[in-house]
Amino acid sequence: MAPSLDFSAWWVKETRKGTPVVVTMENPNYSLLEIDGPDAAFRPVDKDRGKNAKQFTWVLLLKAHRAAGCVAWLANVLWALLGTIKKRLIFRQGVAMEREKLEKGRVLFRFIRGFLALSLATLAFEVVAHFNGWHYFRSSNLHIPHTSEIQGWLHMVYVAWLEFRADYIAPLIQTLSSFCVALFIIQSLDRMILCLGCFWIKYKKIRPRIKGDPFKTEDVEGSGYEYPMVLVQIPMCNEREVYEQSISAVCQLDWPKECLLIQVLDDSDDESIQWLIKGEISKWSQRGINIIYRHRLVRTGYKAGNLKSAMNCDYVKGYEFVAIFDADFQPNPDFLKKTVPHFKDNPELGLVQARWAFVNKDENLLTRLQNINLCFHFEVEQQVNGVFLNFFGFNGTAGVWRIKALEDSGGWLERTTVEDMDIAVRAHLNGWKFIFLNDVKVLCEVPESYEAYRKQQHRWHSGPMQLFRLCLPAIITSKISFWKKSNLILLFFLLRKLILPFYSFTLFCIILPLTMFVPEAELPMWVICYIPVFMSFLNILPAPKSFPFIVPYLLFENTMSVTKFNAMISGLFQLGSSYEWIVTKKAGRSSESDLLAAAERESKTMSLPQLHRGASESELSELNRLKEQQEAPPPPSRKKMNKIYRKELALAFLLLTASIRSLLSAQGIHFYFLLFQGITFLLVGLDLIGEQMS
Numbered sequence: 001m002a003p004s005l006d007f008s009a010w011w012v013k014e015t016r017k018g019t020p021v022v023v024t025m026e027n028p029n030y031s032l033l034e035i036d037g038p039d040a041a042f043r044p045v046d047k048d049r050g051k052n053a054k055q056f057t058w059v060l061l062l063k064a065h066r067a068a069g070c071v072a073w074l075a076n077v078l079w080a081l082l083g084t085i086k087k088r089l090i091f092r093q094g095v096a097m098e099r100e101k102l103e104k105g106r107v108l109f110r111f112i113r114g115f116l117a118l119s120l121a122t123l124a125f126e127v128v129a130h131f132n133g134w135h136y137f138r139s140s141n142l143h144i145p146h147t148s149e150i151q152g153w154l155h156m157v158y159v160a161w162l163e164f165r166a167d168y169i170a171p172l173i174q175t176l177s178s179f180c181v182a183l184f185i186i187q188s189l190d191r192m193i194l195c196l197g198c199f200w201i202k203y204k205k206i207r208p209r210i211k212g213d214p215f216k217t218e219d220v221e222g223s224g225y226e227y228p229m230v231l232v233q234i235p236m237c238n239e240r241e242v243y244e245q246s247i248s249a250v251c252q253l254d255w256p257k258e259c260l261l262i263q264v265l266d267d268s269d270d271e272s273i274q275w276l277i278k279g280e281i282s283k284w285s286q287r288g289i290n291i292i293y294r295h296r297l298v299r300t301g302y303k304a305g306n307l308k309s310a311m312n313c314d315y316v317k318g319y320e321f322v323a324i325f326d327a328d329f330q331p332n333p334d335f336l337k338k339t340v341p342h343f344k345d346n347p348e349l350g351l352v353q354a355r356w357a358f359v360n361k362d363e364n365l366l367t368r369l370q371n372i373n374l375c376f377h378f379e380v381e382q383q384v385n386g387v388f389l390n391f392f393g394f395n396g397t398a399g400v401w402r403i404k405a406l407e408d409s410g411g412w413l414e415r416t417t418v419e420d421m422d423i424a425v426r427a428h429l430n431g432w433k434f435i436f437l438n439d440v441k442v443l444c445e446v447p448e449s450y451e452a453y454r455k456q457q458h459r460w461h462s463g464p465m466q467l468f469r470l471c472l473p474a475i476i477t478s479k480i481s482f483w484k485k486s487n488l489i490l491l492f493f494l495l496r497k498l499i500l501p502f503y504s505f506t507l508f509c510i511i512l513p514l515t516m517f518v519p520e521a522e523l524p525m526w527v528i529c530y531i532p533v534f535m536s537f538l539n540i541l542p543a544p545k546s547f548p549f550i551v552p553y554l555l556f557e558n559t560m561s562v563t564k565f566n567a568m569i570s571g572l573f574q575l576g577s578s579y580e581w582i583v584t585k586k587a588g589r590s591s592e593s594d595l596l597a598a599a600e601r602e603s604k605t606m607s608l609p610q611l612h613r614g615a616s617e618s619e620l621s622e623l624n625r626l627k628e629q630q631e632a633p634p635p636p637s638r639k640k641m642n643k644i645y646r647k648e649l650a651l652a653f654l655l656l657t658a659s660i661r662s663l664l665s666a667q668g669i670h671f672y673f674l675l676f677q678g679i680t681f682l683l684v685g686l687d688l689i690g691e692q693m694s
Contacts, residue, residue: 122517129158165518173521177511181527183503188535190495195538197384206387208435210341227259228343229319230336231403235306236277236327237267237299241588242445243277249330251284251291254337261319262291265306267299301414303396304422308412311403319403326397328586330443338440339400350405350432351424353382354398357441360587363448369553370446370453372539372546379438379542386436389487391428396420398442405432415470417580418463425471425488429478445586452585457560458567459580464497465571498568505565508558 201207232250236243250262264281268274274295281293296309307324310316321340325331331354339352355378361371385392396419406412409426416422424434447453475488508528515522536554540546546553569575 119513119516125158126516166520170518170520173511173514173518177507177521177523180503180507180511181523183499184507184527184531187495187500187503188531190491191535191538194380194384195541197388198380198542201383201387207439208342208386208437211345214341214344215337227256228321228340229259230255230261230340230400231316231319231322232260232262233265233307233310233322233324234263234327235265235267235303235310235324237303237306237583238270238273239268239327239583239586240270240273240276242328242586243273244280245330245588246325246327247277247280247284247291249332250325251287251289252333253331253335254333257288257290260290260336261315262289263310264291264293265310266293266295267302267306268295269299302417304412304414304419307419308414311406311411316403321400322403322406323400324397325442326444328445328588329397331398332442335440335442336400339437342435342437343400343402346433348431348433349435350402350427351394351434352400353386353392353395353434353436354440354442355382355436355438356395356398356444358446359443360445360448363587365549365552366450366453367446367448368546368549369556372543372549372553374446375542375546376539378436382436383438386434389484390433390435391484391487392424392434392436393492394420394424394434398444402432405430408432416463416466417459418467421464422467422471425467426474428484428488429474429480431480447584448587449585454563455582456584457563458570459582461497461501461564461567462571464493465568466574468493468497469572469574498572501561501564501568504558505561509561 232253234246234250236246239246247262247264253260264277266274266277268277278293281291284291294310296306299305301308311322316322321343323331323336323339335354339354342352343349356374358367358371358374361367382392382395405427406423409423409430409432411423412419413422428434447456472489475485478485507523511521512523512528532554533550536550540550540553
């Protein structure tokens with residue numbers, strides 16, 4: 001614990017209390033008396049007169065001991081920090097280095113590392129030149145010193161470098177920066193229009209509504225609503241942490257049992273997980289739930305292949321709608337009653353999409369930053385597009401499809417890793433409309449580790465570019481209106497999926513560090529400060545509790561642009577990593593209401609003999625084997641190893657160096673902003689050392 005420091009007593013001997021009073025005597029023979037307080041007249045003239053030299057010495061020694069303790073504590077903290085950095089970064093003790101699978105990842109890391117070394121060397125030279133007064137330019141016009149002013153070959157080399165960068169390098173960088181700034185302004189205007197549309201929706205209280213109450217009983221015979229046949233699908237693959245809570249939540253949907261069928265589409269290659277899922281399904285099947293377990297021996301097409309295989313079953317032809325939930329999603333019991341009635345008397349409606357809600361959004365810094373992005377995506381992007389365009393990208397889960405719309409659009413295809421966006425685009429081209437319900441929320445998880453988040457973002461940014469190459473001919477030749485084609489090509493794909501990662505990576509991760517070499521091409525402050533901060537405020541409005549994290553969010557998004565740009569390039573040019581599909585790791589978080597419901601269900605669970613009464617021999621053997629696995633002692637826990645993400649860490653230090661370089665020419669408030677920016681970049685980079693950003 002750090003020692004407390006109170007130096008105020010060193011220079012403040014006495015605190016005066018009360019109101020000063022001046023008493024004037026009318027008799028001129030008397031002098032003026034000035035009283036500071038009620039006890040001022042009775043205080044001794046010299047308060048320190050009663051203290052001896054020994055007491056004063058002890059006071060000084062006590063204060064010196066406190067100051068020495070503070071210095072020692074700071075020295076210990078600094079020494080421990082340096083020791084930790086030495087162990088982890090130099091000797092690599094207690095860490096597992098994150099190795100890129102592809103050669104291009106190693107090449108990118110070498111490039112960033114070399115650029116960082118060159119930047120540090122140039123920064124050192126710039127500092128020397130700055131303090132020696134070698135900066136002869138104060139504007140874009142370069143001043144060349146006279147021959148008599150040149151002192152030494154080092155100064156001559158420096159002047160030659162100034163001429164070269166001003167005549168050849170600066171124009172190229174300035175042209176590229178102007179292009180990126182134009183894209184940045186266009187993208188910012190798009191965000192602004194979306195936010196204005198969201199404000200209009202809130203002001204007018206526009207939202208999809210169901211006419212009347214279709215489930216209200218109006219006569220003695222019962223409700224007049226005819227429940228349609230609904231198929232519920234839960235695709236999963238090795239979801240040990242979340243399979244139980246997702247199956248349990250879906251089995252408690254408030255819908256007639258004879259009109260509901262649940263398909264658990266398991267692609268797990270771990271036999272122990274298969275046994276656990278079969279046991280959970282058997283438990284709910286004994287309670288009268290229509291639930292089926294499907295397992296594919298060959299996992300082709302990943303999630304799209306799994307859904308396509310399930311839709312080819314003969315019994316699916318008798319169902320009208322299909323609801324899809326990923327393995328970590330937990331719908332409320334009234335989910336179907338809030339979504340399916342929207343299809344009634346609306347034959348052009350093909351999809352009803354619900355919003356995601358996160359049970360672990362406050363788990364660590366990474367989950368808080370993801371919550372900001374996803375809240376803006378659902379509250380602004382999905383809601384505005386749903387209200388004004390009747391089209392948006394399907395989120396892959398927490399939605400209800402009309403099966404006829406899936407069939408007319410060609411069904412699930414295995415050609416990309418974003419099968420949800422693929423089917424949404426094809427359904428839109430066939431004239432189907434979508435509805436987004438912002439007030440219907442389904443609980444789920446966001447990745448809690450940086451490794452899982454990075455792989456998820458790679459898939460989400462490489463798939464759209466891969467899909468754009470495949471869908472562009474179909475969009476151009478489709479029969480939809482011209483403005484719908486323009487919206488799909490210019491806004492949906494190009495602006496929001498291609499231009500956004502391109503300009504953010506180029507502008508903030510390439511041009512900004514290059515300004516330390518070429519100050520003539522320095523970016524204006526409104527580009528690197530004012531507009532990004534303003535747009536960040538707009539992004540955080542749907543999640544107002546995240547306002548304290550606005551600066552880490554802004555800078556972390558710039559650092560993450562490396563991963564997003566890499567994914568965009570791999571998808572656009574169909575590189576090998578664009579076809580990579582890795583299931584996002586889950587932690588199995590549950591909300592408080594879920595835990596209470598689970599406890600209540602366990603109290604009402606049937607006894608084991610009753611459960612076995614209607615089971616076959618194969619089911620009994622599965623349950624016995626499951627029971628043995630649950631009673632087996634858990635394996636010894638292994639020490640968790642942190643991972644060092646070298647590319648992100650090197651980029652954070654590179655951006656820090658660029659910020660320090662900008663400090664040499666910054667003045668006033670810009671100085672403090674750039675200093676804070678550089679320190680935050682460093683903190684973000686160090687935070688990436690740990691696997692969890694807590």
